[in-house]
Every structure is written in structure tokens, then in C-alpha cells.
Amino acid sequence: MEKWDCIVIGAGAAGMFAAIEAGRRGRRVLVLDHARAPGEKIRISGGGRCNFTNIFCEPERFISANPRFATSALKRFTASDFVARVEAEGIAYHEKTLGQLFCDSSARDIIDMLMRDMSDAGVVLRLGQNVSVPVCTERGFLIRVEGQELECETTVVATGGKSIPKMGATGFGYRVAEAHGLKLEPTRPGLVPLTFSGPTLENMKALAGLSTDAVVSSGGASFREGLLFTHRGLSGPSILQVSSYWREGEEVQVEWLEEAAAFEGLRSLRQANGKLSVARALAEFLPKRLADSLLTQMSVTGRIGDMSDRRLAELASMLAHWWVLPAGSEGYRTAEVTVGGVSTAELDSKTMETRSVPGLYFIGEVVDVTGWLGGYNFQWAWSSGWAAGQVC
Numbered sequence: 001m002e003k004w005d006c007i008v009i010g011a012g013a014a015g016m017f018a019a020i021e022a023g024r025r026g027r028r029v030l031v032l033d034h035a036r037a038p039g040e041k042i043r044i045s046g047g048g049r050c051n052f053t054n055i056f057c058e059p060e061r062f063i064s065a066n067p068r069f070a071t072s073a074l075k076r077f078t079a080s081d082f083v084a085r086v087e088a089e090g091i092a093y094h095e096k097t098l099g100q101l102f103c104d105s106s107a108r109d110i111i112d113m114l115m116r117d118m119s120d121a122g123v124v125l126r127l128g129q130n131v132s133v134p135v136c137t138e139r140g141f142l143i144r145v146e147g148q149e150l151e152c153e154t155t156v157v158a159t160g161g162k163s164i165p166k167m168g169a170t171g172f173g174y175r176v177a178e179a180h181g182l183k184l185e186p187t188r189p190g191l192v193p194l195t196f197s198g199p200t201l202e203n204m205k206a207l208a209g210l211s212t213d214a215v216v217s218s219g220g221a222s223f224r225e226g227l228l229f230t231h232r233g234l235s236g237p238s239i240l241q242v243s244s245y246w247r248e249g250e251e252v253q254v255e256w257l258e259e260a261a262a263f264e265g266l267r268s269l270r271q272a273n274g275k276l277s278v279a280r281a282l283a284e285f286l287p288k289r290l291a292d293s294l295l296t297q298m299s300v301t302g303r304i305g306d307m308s309d310r311r312l313a314e315l316a317s318m319l320a321h322w323w324v325l326p327a328g329s330e331g332y333r334t335a336e337v338t339v340g341g342v343s344t345a346e347l348d349s350k351t352m353e354t355r356s357v358p359g360l361y362f363i364g365e366v367v368d369v370t371g372w373l374g375g376y377n378f379q380w381a382w383s384s385g386w387a388a389g390q391v392c
């Protein structure tokens with residue numbers, strides 16, 4: 001039987017990072033993955049340029065049943081720590097917006113860096129492996145792989161969430177947790193476009209391709225970022241962000257314009273030229289097609305000069321509090337992340353080791369910690385992987 005100090009299941013961002021750290025400590029580490037290539041999600045991330053971290057990486061920007069759980073790992077291995085590695089490697093990068101750091105050239109640079117670091121740390125990587133759920137033994141764990149039995153002292157589960165099954169995402173990590181009697185927080189797709197039906201969808205379809213800035217709120221969270229109309233409903237950064245907080249059956253609020261500013265702006269236009277149509281007036285503040293569509297939906301027509309202060313105030317209020325009920329989301333097919341997962345109550349926040357099964361670790365997206373859009377999820381993968389790698 002083959003014996004290893006540590007077996008990491010999953011060669012994604014978190015698994016490779018933990019393996020590098022453990023290998024550097026002199027542990028004999030084997031990484032197993034059923035995919036044909038490591039780091040496939042890194043490769044496709046950030047439009048091929050990998051938004052590898054965010055310089056404003058605060059614990060408040062992560063969703064979890066225990067909002068404080070991520071703090072320790074994020075503080076011990078920070079965004080600056082990862083940036084230092086990227087710089088030492090000579091990978092050119094830039095800040096796009098809101099602290100989001102992207103490779104100048106290609107996400108491949110990050111994968112190559114991790115592969116080289118694994119090789120330098122003596123880590124062995126085996127791809128295309130059919131891995132069984134690890135079973136506890138007296139000396140650690142037994143894992144069956146392609147008919148062969150492997151033994152290890154510690155096992156790190158880094159198999160990610162359920163998003164994008166086409167790319168090899170499975171519920172494997174959750175099965176491992178369940179097999180060992182660990183609690184799971186219910187999972188749902190996050191960072192995902194929202195879908196609509198009926199007349200609401202027809203209105204959205206007519207605007208497909210149009211994007212504008214808006215404040216979108218749901219589940220107690222609000223984001224001011226771009227909003228994009230699609231043939232299925234709404235997408236864009238503000239919608240993706242809020243989707244991680246949204247629950248089925250709940251409405252989403254869109255603030256197209258800030259209420260007081262909309263009222264004052266429209267009133268000034270009325271003063272300047274009362275003959276202007278309300279549609280032309282609103283088009284001063286919103287894309288014309290959107291202004292037309294919103295006014296049609298609100299049954300507002302005519303000239304701005306005919307609008308009393310009270311009607312202008314009503315219009316401003318409707319533009320600031322536009323409620324829509326999503327039919328659903330595009331689901332795991334396109335979701336960037338899975339919200340929920342292995343309960344943080346089962347894990348030591350400093351090491352990611354399970355409290356009830358010594359030697360068994362969970363890191364990365366499989367854990368009930370989900371970051372905002374903008375590099376936060378990779379930072380969680382690096383930080384949680386690093387934390388486990390110090391001890392596993």
C-alpha cells in the first residue's frame with residue numbers, strides 16, 4: 001500500500017496552495033484530482049485574466065453562517081501576501097476597479113506559478129483520478145484511487161462547490177463531510193444572473209444588452225455597480241453580488257436614480273423647458289431605451305411641464321424603489337460560486353481541521369464561506385489553503 005503524509009483531494013486554487021505549504025514543511029504530499037488539468041477555474045476566471053485577489057479584502061465581504069469565521073485565515077495570509085508572491089514571480093498585474101487585481105497577460109501565469117511551486121516543494125500531482133471518500137483508519141485515512149489503496153496521516157478536502165458541473169464540479173466534498181457526520185449549511189448558487197418570467201421578462205428582453213449603473217438590494221445587502229439586461233433577465237456585477245444574498249421568492253429592489261437627486265433634476269428640467277416630454281427629460285439621467293421602458297411600465301406620459309411637484313416626487317420615488325420578483329436564477333450552470341457548504345462550526349478557524357475527525361481538513365469553496373465578486377473567493381482559497389498547509 002502506498003503511504004503519504006498528506007493527501008489533498010482537489011487541484012484547484014485552495015488545494016494547490018495547501019499542498020505547496022505542506023510540501024515546503026517537508027511533508028510528503030500527494031494531490032489527486034479527477035480533472036485532466038489542474039486549476040481549471042483559475043484558467044477561466046476573470047475573463048481569462050484571473051482576478052486573483054482584492055486589496056480591500058475585509059471579513060465583512062464574505063457570507064457565512066458565522067461571519068467571523070474567515071477572519072483568522074484572512075489575517076494570517078493576506079491579499080498583500082499573495083500579491084508579494086505574484087510580484088516575486090514577475091507576473092504583471094493591474095487594478096481594474098474596486099481593488100480587483102487581474103493578471104495583465106493571462107490566468108495561465110497563476111497556474112504556472114502554482115505548478116512550479118508544487119514541483120519545487122516536492123508535491124506529487126495525479127490527474128484523472130477516480131477518488132473514493134476517505135475512511136478513517138488507526139494511522140489516519142485510507143483512500144481508494146483507481147483500484148489502488150493509499151494511506152495518509154492527513155486528508156485535505158479541496159474539491160470546491162457545485163458551480164459549473166461541466167467543468168468537473170461535484171458534490172464530493174459534501175459527501176465526505178456527511179460520511180464523517182459533519183454538518184452542512186444548505187447550498188445555493190451564488191454570483192449568478194437572475195431570471196424572470198411573464199411580462200417582466202418581455203420588458204427585460206427588449207432591453208437585452210443595455211447596461212447601466214444602479215443600486216441593487218436584497219437580503220439586507222446593497223451594491224452600486226453595473227446592471228445588465230439579458231434575454232433571460234438581469235445580470236452584471238450588481239446583480240451577481242446581490243444574488244448571493246437573495247432567496248427564492250424574495251423581491252429585489254433596484255434604485256435607478258437616487259430619489260432626491262431625481263426629483264431635483266427633473267424639477268430643474270421642468271423649469272428650464274416645460275415643453276420637454278417626460279421621456280426626453282428622464283433620458284438626461286438614464287439610457288433612453290431604459291427611460292422609455294420604465295415610463296411605459298409606470299404609465300407615465302406627456303410633457304414635464306404638466307407634472308406637478310407631487311407627481312414628480314411620485315416618479316422620483318418609483319425610480320428609486322423599483323421592485324421586481326425574480327423567477328429564479330441561472331443556477332449552478334453559470335453560478336461563479338456555491339453559497340453554504342461544510343459548516344464552519346465543524347472547523348478550527350486557525351487550521352481548517354475538523355474538530356471531530358483529527359487529520360481531516362476542508363478548505364476553499366467547499367466550506368461555508370463565500371466571498372463577494374471581485375477576487376475575494378480566490379483570496380479565501382489562498383488564505384484557507386495556507387492555514388491548513390501550516391499543519392496538515
Ligand code: FDA
Pocket residue numbers: 009010011012013014015032033034035038039040041042044045046047050051052053129130131158159160161163164167168169170172335336337363364365366374375376377378379381
Ligand atoms: P475549485 O473548484 O477551484 O477546485 C476544486 C478542484 O477539485 C477542481 O480541480 C475539481 O476538478 C476537483 N474535484 C471536484 N470533485 C472532485 C472529485 N470528486 N474527485 C477529485 N477531484 C475533484 N473568484 C475570484 O476570486 N476571482 C475571479 O476572477 C473568479 N472568476 C470566476 C469565474 C468563473 C466562471 C467561475 C465559475 C468562478 C470564478 N471565481 C472567481 C470563483 C473561484 O473560481 C472559486 O471560488 C475558486 O476556484 C474555489 O477554489 P477551490 O480550490 O476551493 O475549488
